[in-house]
Amino acid sequence: MSNTTRKKVLLMGKSGSGKTSMRSVIFSNYTARDTRRLGATIDVEQSAVRFLGGLVLNLWDCGGQSAFVDNYLSSQRDTIFSNVAVLIYVFDITSTDWEADLAYFEDILLALRTNSEDAGVWVLVNKMDLVDKEDPKRKKYGERKDDLLAVDQRVRKEVEEDGKGNVKGVLRCFPTSIWDESLYKAWSSIIHTLIPNINLITSHLTYLRNLNQAVEAVLFEAETFLVIAKSGSPLDCDTNDLDEVEVNKGAKGLDQQRFEKISEIVKGFRKICQRNHEQYQGFEAKFDGCTVVLEPLTRNTYILIVSSDPRIETGALLFNIHQAQNHMSEFGARSVLERKCGLCRHNSELKYDVKGDDDPSVSAWDDAPF
């Protein structure tokens, strides 16, 4: 029944740029302070992270010392660079030898493109916290980004001229720091593109939001607390592209980075609870006219529903979440949907196979419960 998808994720970049620190903060519950005790990564450290039940990330944390990198580019070239879903390349903004860093990156990008033409490339320019005080406008980051995009263009051309294929994967740049939510933002963006059935998840979240007359319904991965999807407009869209409900309910005034901040807040508090041998399980709150619940939805996800209608009670939100649980968990673990649902009837992503779909006595998941 289960349709596990394995995705190979390469984590590369020069030694000391912060690859392992990032991985530890995102996947191993390290705080930024904890990363000080990490040593250099030797050769390639592989780890598998299960995500949402159906998705397994095979993380290849590639040590960045030049001896290793030369190996990756020569003898290990095929092993490392084939079947890659995502390359995450980390730069250190404080690095003094940008030209050399860039040259290495170009070699690696070329190796990747010739072996895995569809791979997405995320370039994270890390340690931004160290330069932000002296360069608040991030001029230096802007220059770095331009250089990187130029390299991408060059490599693209080279590969296409050699007739080795047609590069489809795109390159994206993110400024990051392990000390703030920017890291979560970059990784959410990476994860978002790897998740199967993301459109189904989004349409159901939107449905749930409208049912609850809420401002937004947001899905987080339970382990990393990375945001996976949200109702309405896309996760990283511009404030001008919000959908009607969001505009009417005032989502425009909200912090654009709020989901990353929530990831950070929840993970921080969860760590404190673990110290007391307790486990964070969800909350409900009413404040300033908002009603909010954060509740486990499936085994691997949490859902956050925010309503700005003071008449809405937390109990009503919880009831709807519990009603949604069974159906929503189908997306992660199965390839055949067996619950009657008007939203899924016309989906093209998963097989919809519901007995009694035409039988009016069987209620559909999206028949409003009240």
Added chain:
Amino acid sequence: MATNGTKQAGTPSGESSKARTTPSTRANDDSHRQKILVVGWRKAGKTSCIKTVFQQVPAREVPYFGVTQKIEKINYDSIVPLQIWDTPSNFELDQLEVPLSTFSTIVYVLDMQQDDSYHESILKFVHLMVRAYLVNPNLRFSMFIHKAEVLSEDYRGENYAEIQRATSEEIEDFPYKTLHSYAPNLDFEDPSTISLIINQLISEVKFSMTSVHDVSLRDAWSRVIQGSMEMLAAVESLLLDFTSHSSADNSFLFDIRSGVILATDNRHRTDDLSEQVTEYLSSFLQFRELYKPLTSQKPNGVNDKDERQDTNGAEVDGEADEDDEPRGWWDEEDPEEPWMTQSTRLLPNTTLALWQFTPYLALVVLLRTETWQTRRGTIEYNLTFLRQGVREILQVI
């Protein structure tokens, strides 16, 4: 927020005796405030001790704080209105424009990692304590042994003990006779006078290990503020009553903005527990901040709470006292008031619940999840009495 603005003191001039005779023009506004004097060696962390707690400056900005050039007074409205005086490193007692006796507490900040200047710094503190004791024997002393995060666990404990021991020694060895001019009516030749002072000081001074990166700094301030709360015992017994009648495990009364614990029921309180509830409150407040813009755009209703937050809570509570009819607690409860509430479930079986009491007070209760699920109604009923009791105590003072 408007209430904790910083006021710059005028350039301190002249000696203290002169300042004593010229009443400050601001004395009227400040007279109801408990004054806390924060002193310490250069770069000890005085300003960060104050700003990270009372002005909500994030700890990561601490390295960028400039050097404090002159005395700064920070007003803070809490269960007791406070005025915290931040001092520059070259501060001398004679620069104060008000008599030393008007302060209720002196907080001395000592940098734990600077082994080389321990001794001098402790000497300065002891000198300050003795001078202050001579003008006001009721003054309280607190030493924040700061920047604890830089040392390893073992080393930290060792230093902490060493500093306490050195301070006691310096109090015993202090040349009391040299201060004869400050207290002409005391007989410093009499050993019993001296030993009385010594015993008083040694038992009075409270030590706390602090760090801006964890809850220890708030704990230290909690002890300082509790020292200034005359109503502490009354509030504590209310909390104890509420906690036992509601089958809860612990209750904590928080000052919301600073995240400082003002009172607890004092049962099984551990550092881990205080840390957990303090982090709980601050996590929730950060979260709330993210969604605040949703309601601030609304034309009416919810908005007036923010305005209330800026005024003194006691004024808000005392607004309806024109009629003479006998009043019950329910008259004072405003069902429309959008006080925040929150509850968080933890596995295996704990629930943390929060209720806001006044614009600046919140109660955090720790209880079994089963208790919460089966008795929520009773607990919230009991809570209205507790809330009323706390408010009444606040109105009396």
